[in-house]
Amino acid sequence: MIFMTEASNLHIAVIGAGPGGYAAAFLAADLGMKVTLIDPEQNPGGVCLFRGCIPSKALLHVAKLIDESRHAKNWGVDYADPKIDLPRLRSWKEGVIKKLTGGLGVLSKQRKVEYTQGKAAFENSTTLRVARSNGTEEQLTFDRIVIATGSRPAVIPSLKLETPRMMDSTSALDLSEVPGTLLVIGGGYIGLELGTVYAALGCKVSVVEMLPGLLPGADRDLVLPLHKRMEKIFDSILLNTTVAAVKEESNGIRVTFDGPEVKERESLFDKVLMSVGRKPNSEIPGLEKTQVKVTQRGFIQVNKQLQTDDPAIYAVGDVVGEPMLAHKAMHEGRTAAEAIAGHKVAFEPNAIPAVVFTDPEIAWCGLTETQAQKENREIKVARFPWAASGRALTIDRTEGMTKLIVDPQTERVLGVGIVGAGAGELIAEGVLAIEMGALAKDIALTIHPHPTLSETVMNSAEVFFGTSTDVYRPKRP
Numbered sequence: 487m488i489f490m491t492e493a494s495n496l497h498i499a500v501i502g503a504g505p506g507g508y509a510a511a512f513l514a515a516d517l518g519m520k521v522t523l524i525d526p527e528q529n530p531g532g533v534c535l536f537r538g539c540i541p542s543k544a545l546l547h548v549a550k551l552i553d554e555s556r557h558a559k560n561w562g563v564d565y566a567d568p569k570i571d572l573p574r575l576r577s578w579k580e581g582v583i584k585k586l587t588g589g590l591g592v593l594s595k596q597r598k599v600e601y602t603q604g605k606a607a608f609e610n611s612t613t614l615r616v617a618r619s620n621g622t623e624e625q626l627t628f629d630r631i632v633i634a635t636g637s638r639p640a641v642i643p644s645l646k647l648e649t650p651r652m653m654d655s656t657s658a659l660d661l662s663e664v665p666g667t668l669l670v671i672g673g674g675y676i677g678l679e680l681g682t683v684y685a686a687l688g689c690k691v692s693v694v695e696m697l698p699g700l701l702p703g704a705d706r707d708l709v710l711p712l713h714k715r716m717e718k719i720f721d722s723i724l725l726n727t728t729v730a731a732v733k734e735e736s737n738g739i740r741v742t743f744d745g746p747e748v749k750e751r752e753s754l755f756d757k758v759l760m761s762v763g764r765k766p767n768s769e770i771p772g773l774e775k776t777q778v779k780v781t782q783r784g785f786i787q788v789n790k791q792l793q794t795d796d797p798a799i800y801a802v803g804d805v806v807g808e809p810m811l812a813h814k815a816m817h818e819g820r821t822a823a824e825a826i827a828g829h830k831v832a833f834e835p836n837a838i839p840a841v842v843f844t845d846p847e848i849a850w851c852g853l854t855e856t857q858a859q860k861e862n863r864e865i866k867v868a869r870f871p872w873a874a875s876g877r878a879l880t881i882d883r884t885e886g887m888t889k890l891i892v893d894p895q896t897e898r899v900l901g902v903g904i905v906g907a908g909a910g911e912l913i914a915e916g917v918l919a920i921e922m923g924a925l926a927k928d929i930a931l932t933i934h935p936h937p938t939l940s941e942t943v944m945n946s947a948e949v950f951f952g953t954s955t956d957v958y959r960p961k962r963p
């Protein structure tokens with residue numbers, strides 16, 4: 487519960503207006519603090535709204551529509567091949583960003599947050615030098631400062647090329663054109679999501695990943711249906727393969743591959759998207775004048791209240807560590823604001839959901855099977871195949887699967903994993919179950935609406951007890 491305290495006497499600065507920063511700033515203002523929010527953009531939003539979650543999901547929605555229109559012939563509905571009007575597609579995506587970020591600008595004003603367009607540097611633990619975008623500079627002193635400077639695309643230095651043919655996630659989302667061929671370096675979620683968009687728009691997409699599977703870190707049974715589908719929509723998926731060299735030529739980028747499964751050592755691509763992870767923005771000028779500590783991986787070190795080693799400075803979001811996700815950043819931002827207000831709070835979630843917005847989607851939360859194996863932890867896994875779901879059949883998406891990871895002794899739900907259409911929406915039930923300490927029985931006894939995909943969560947709990955109505959999986963003695 488949030489109580490109003492003497493926080494009203496505090497003046498805080500938040501550096502960076504992404505989900506972590508604006509969530510911290512808005513709650514701090516709601517708690518009565520005077521707040522200055524600093525970011526180079528015209529409005530709050532950060533990477534998530536301007537060049538991350540939101541533009542990618544807008545484009546993925548279009549990709550899904552194109553795909554469904556093609557698939558509709560299986561249901562007796564024939565559409566002509568879609569004509570892509572790229573400028574209109576771009577302006578629709580930009581419109582979504584403008585509406586959302588503009589809305590945050592209005593919310594900021596309504597809360598009387600002082601929004602400063604510019605960049606901040608530290609003079610000491612409580613003083614910032616703010617270089618405004620209008621060219622003026624000012625030194626300002628605060629009671630507390632929250633660092634929410636986020637992250638940026640990582641680059642492999644030996645593969646860096648200064649040419650528009652070499653893209654990162656930001657330039658890929660600009661969608662300046664649809665190339666004939668595209669190589670995505672990195673089989674993580676950002677590469678697969680953007681590869682899906684370009685493939686739907688008619689580009690021949692190849693993906694190269696140095697590890698043996700796509701989406702390293704996710705349970706393999708969740709990845710398998712996605713992999714099968716990606717094999718259909720992508721030109722090729724190269725696993726156990728690294729990119730040894732890239733060279734720009736007059737008509738593309740020549741890529742040299744290395745690895746035991748490589749058949750063609752060299753290929754030419756119109757464009758290359760480097761999506762090999764993200765790096766925290768912890769190199770804030772003047773940070774060395776404070777007591778803030780940065781880990782070897784570049785993350786700012788914080789405690790459970792998101793306070794750094796400098797008592798006047800807090801840090802939240804991508805800059806403090808994995809998972810680098812917007813919803814984690816927002817919750818950290820809110821926790822930091824409450825901690826500054828003097829509330830007894832800690833950021834210690836039992837489950838942070840992860841969603842890959844490909845088609846099918848993959849989502850998981852809490853304990854994964856991979857993690858349980860690593861920790862040698864005894865678990866029981868109950869899987870419900872969507873082939874037995876009425877709803878999945880009606881939308882022709884039976885490749886999905888929902889699973890519960892359960893503690894065999896207490897029967898408590900420890901983790902949930904879902905692959906299938908809309909998994910990203912469905913996973914919220916798993917997060918709530920884990921946070922509420924639900925038992926498998928609680929889920930089995932909760933009446934879910936029929937026919938829905940949400941039923942598969944209940945069905946997987948029934949599978950745990952060997953008594954699912956829709957599949958025959960008797961419990962072994």
Ligand SMILES: Cc1cc2nc3c(=O)[nH]c(=O)nc-3n(C[C@H](O)[C@H](O)[C@H](O)COP(=O)(O)OP(=O)(O)OC[C@H]3O[C@@H](n4cnc5c(N)ncnc54)[C@H](O)[C@@H]3O)c2cc1C
Nearest residue numbers: 502504505506532533534538539606636803804810811812
């Ligand atoms: C293509 C893509 C897709 C993504 N999709 C998802 C998704 O679907 N779901 C999800 O949860 N996450 C997604 N993410 C990740 C998500 O965008 C980040 O986790 C989230 O934006 C982190 O929020 P943040 O507040 O930590 O920082 P950011 O959003 O990175 O914002 C930091 C802000 O600080 C500013 N800044 C930096 N230094 C200074 C300074 N010195 N002074 C002032 N301002 C400064 C930056 O300009 C930036 O505006 C995606 C990311 C990408 C790239």
